[in-house]
Structures are given as structure tokens and as C-alpha cells.
Amino acid sequence: MIKLLLLILLFFVGYSFFQALFPTRNKRNRHSRKQPPSGEQMVLDPQCGTYLPLSEALKANIRGEQHYFCSRKCRTLYKKKS
Numbered sequence: 582m583i584k585l586l587l588l589i590l591l592f593f594v595g596y597s598f599f600q601a602l603f604p605t606r607n608k609r610n611r612h613s614r615k616q617p618p619s620g621e622q623m624v625l626d627p628q629c630g631t632y633l634p635l636s637e638a639l640k641a642n643i644r645g646e647q648h649y650f651c652s653r654k655c656r657t658l659y660k661k662k663s
């Protein structure tokens with residue numbers, strides 16, 4: 582039974598190793614930062630560095646400057662920092 586488990590484990594390790602060496606072609610290109618289909622404006626969250634659509638962003642006016650955040654947590658952290 583243990584031998585069988587080891588064989589399965591070995592198979593998975595070998596399989597993931599093979600996948601790492603030969604990535605499949607239909608993999609999504611992570612480098613392309615595509616705009617959403619609506620062509621909505623993307624804004625940068627200065628706290629975590631994430632780009633997100635303007636409609637999903639949390640807006641905050643800090644020291645007279647408009648900032649956008651992905652979450653309340655980021656907004657709070659950024660306010661504390663500045």
C-alpha cells in the first residue's frame with residue numbers, strides 16, 4: 582500500500598516537473614495588462630500596488646489628493662502611513 586502511495590507521489594512530482602519544463606501554450610499571458618472590455622479607466626492602489634477598475638475602487642481624499650484603493654484595509658493602512 583505504501584509502495585503504491587509512493588508511486589502516485591512520484592508520478593505527481595514528475596508530472597509537475599514536466600509541466601514546469603514545458604508550459605502549455607494556452608496559458609494566459611501574465612505580462613499583458615489588458616483593460617477590461619468596457620474600456621474602463623484603471624486606477625492604482627498606492628498601498629498594495631494593484632490596478633483596479635475605477636468603479637470598483639474605494640475613493641479617499643487624503644491631504645487634498647484623490648486616491649483609490651482596492652479595499653478598506655488598504656485605505657486605512659495608507660491613511661495611517663501618511
Ligand SMILES: [Zn+2]
Pocket residue numbers: 626628629630631650651652655
Ligand atoms: Zn490594495
